[in-house]
Amino acid sequence: MKKRLTRRARAMIRRSLTYFPELQGKSITVGYTRAHLGSAVLSYRRESEPRLVIRLKVRKLTYQTIGHELTHLVQGLGRGHGNRDSPFGWQSIPSGEKQCDIWTLARDPLFCDDTPTYLRLPRAMREHWQDYAEEVRKLSIAAIKKRENLRLYIRWFEGEVRKLAKVGRRKPAPEQLVLPFPDWE
Numbered sequence: 001m002k003k004r005l006t007r008r009a010r011a012m013i014r015r016s017l018t019y020f021p022e023l024q025g026k027s028i029t030v031g032y033t034r035a036h037l038g039s040a041v042l043s044y045r046r047e048s049e050p051r052l053v054i055r056l057k058v059r060k061l062t063y064q065t066i067g068h069e070l071t072h073l074v075q076g077l078g079r080g081h082g083n084r085d086s087p088f089g090w091q092s093i094p095s096g097e098k099q100c101d102i103w104t105l106a107r108d109p110l111f112c113d114d115t116p117t118y119l120r121l122p123r124a125m126r127e128h129w130q131d132y133a134e135e136v137r138k139l140s141i142a143a144i145k146k147r148e149n150l151r152l153y154i155r156w157f158e159g160e161v162r163k164l165a166k167v168g169r170r171k172p173a174p175e176q177l178v179l180p181f182p183d184w185e
């Protein structure tokens with residue numbers, strides 16, 4: 001069952017890759033999957049570069065999904081391979097699904113077009129993701145900084161996200177921004 005990537009998927013992947021300097025110059029095999037989530041695999045062969053494979057569900061493909069799988073490749077490459085090309089001064093990306101979500105959100109707003117899968121987010125936030133995406137991305141960047149001296153940085157992140165959801169949706173309607181006029185009478 002060999003199916004070609006759609007032109008749209010190909011363009012989305014190419015665009016995503018411009019945000020992954022760590023993967024520059026490496027060849028990545030992209031396949032389809034019917035499974036609910038995508039997957040990423042590095043297969044190591046002796047004496048040669050690991051083979052990088054990602055599988056994506058193409059129906060309703062999002063940058064979030066592509067970014068998540070590419071981040072897995074960077075996670076894999078980081079282990080024992082040195083990762084000096086990483087942007088933002090990231091030494092390496094710790095392994096794990098939640099970690100993968102946090103580092104994907106932080107990388108670029110492009111990858112915030114849909115909710116991350118593994119992080120615990122309040123339902124209201126999942127339902128109105130676009131209203132929160134920018135703030136949640138800021139929290140993901142803050143969490144990565146926190147990690148330097150806070151072991152439970154993911155718990156910190158999820159706590160902050162809960163607070164954010166309690167405050168309510170961002171982006172108030174313009175009318176709400178109008179300051180009350182003093183009464184001159």
Ligand SMILES: [Zn+2]
Binds near residue numbers: 068097100
């Ligand atoms: Zn994953």
